[in-house]
Amino acid sequence: MFSDAYFIPETTLLFDQLQAFRSRREHFAVVVDEYGDFRGIVTLEDILEEIVGDIDDEHDVDLAGLAPQADGSWLVDGNVTIRDLNRTLGWHLPDEDASTVAGLVLFESRTIPSPGQEFRFHDIRFRIVKRKGNRLTRLRLWAD
Incomplete structure (x- = not known):
C-alpha cells in the first residue's frame, strides 16, 4: 500500500x-x-x-568513500558529506556553509587548491590528493 x-x-x-x-x-x-x-x-x-547520538542497527553500513590509513589519517572522497564524516569519526566540522568535505575546503580556502596543497581548519588538516577539473575528488585528513 x-x-x-x-x-x-x-x-x-x-x-x-x-x-x-x-x-x-x-x-x-x-x-x-x-x-x-x-x-x-x-x-x-x-x-x-x-x-x-549514534544508534547502531542492522541497516547501518560503513561509510563509502572513507578509508583509514596506517599513519592515522583518513583518505576521503570529496563528495563525502560532512554530516556523515562527523558521525563516523566523532568530529565536529561545521556544515552550515558546505555539505561535503570538498565543499568545506573550497569554502574555507577561498581557492581551488591543487594536489599536494595542505590546509588546516577546525583542528583538522586537509591535504588535496586528487582533483578533476575544479572538483576535489580525493583528500587526506588528519585530526590535530
Whole structure:
C-alpha cells in the first residue's frame, strides 16, 4: 500500500519534526527548500541520533568513500558529506556553509587548491590528493 509523500520545509525545527513524525506515524519525510526543490530526506532515526547520538542497527553500513590509513589519517572522497564524516569519526566540522568535505575546503580556502596543497581548519588538516577539473575528488585528513 502506497501513500502520498510527506513533504516538509528545510527550516523545520528538529523538535517540531519529531512531534510531527509521532502524530502522523511517519518515519521519513522529503525535505524541500523555499522554492519546493528537493533538498534531501530526513528520517525519524536521523532526528533521534541528533538528540541521543549514534544508534547502531542492522541497516547501518560503513561509510563509502572513507578509508583509514596506517599513519592515522583518513583518505576521503570529496563528495563525502560532512554530516556523515562527523558521525563516523566523532568530529565536529561545521556544515552550515558546505555539505561535503570538498565543499568545506573550497569554502574555507577561498581557492581551488591543487594536489599536494595542505590546509588546516577546525583542528583538522586537509591535504588535496586528487582533483578533476575544479572538483576535489580525493583528500587526506588528519585530526590535530
